[in-house]
Amino acid sequence: MxxxxxxxxxxxxxxxxxxxxxxxxxxxxxxxxxxxxxxxxPFSEELAAAYFCAxxxxxxxxxxxxxxxxxxxxxxxxxxxxxxxxxxxxxDDAAVLATAxxxxxxxxxxxxxxxxxxxxxxxxxxxDDGE
Numbered sequence: 743m744x745x746x747x748x749x750x751x752x753x754x755x756x757x758x759x760x761x762x763x764x765x766x767x768x769x770x771x772x773x774x775x776x777x778x779x780x781x782x783x784p785f786s787e788e789l790a791a792a793y794f795c796a797x798x799x800x801x802x803x804x805x806x807x808x809x810x811x812x813x814x815x816x817x818x819x820x821x822x823x824x825x826x827x828x829x830x831x832x833x834d835d836a837a838v839l840a841t842a843x844x845x846x847x848x849x850x851x852x853x854x855x856x857x858x859x860x861x862x863x864x865x866x867x868x869x870d871d872g873e
Contacts, residue, residue, distance in 0.1 A: 761807055764810045764814035772793055780862060784836075787858050787864060789816060789839060790857070790861055792843060792850060795851065801849055805846040809843075812838050815835065
């Protein structure tokens with residue numbers, strides 16, 4: 743009888759070599775690319791928060807695998823919609839990231855967003871006073 747992978751577990755369907763390659767891609771290229779395009783990407787904070795979640799030792803490995811794959815897609819110079827297309831270049835990256843975060847909702851914590859804002863120089867939001 744053939745063993746079927748559990749498709750709910752990204753590590754079961756991603757080869758360790760693919761996960762390792764995606765991790766190297768993100769380690770080498772994430773911050774240079776994000777800092778280069780941050781002013782043109784309206785989801786920069788979410789990207790950085792996903793990065794901090796993916797590199798957090800407290801994050802489950804299956805969640806890290808999903809986020810690393812999405813971040814690697816962002817870093818890759820050639821993707822479905824080339825990034826240099828004004829107005830459209832990052833829509834596929836946004837869709838991939840939104841899908842990944844949707845799959846791992848609840849794991850991208852406020853601490854990851856705080857680190858993202860600090861890394862990008864974004865001020866902390868004002869506390870909501872109820873008005």
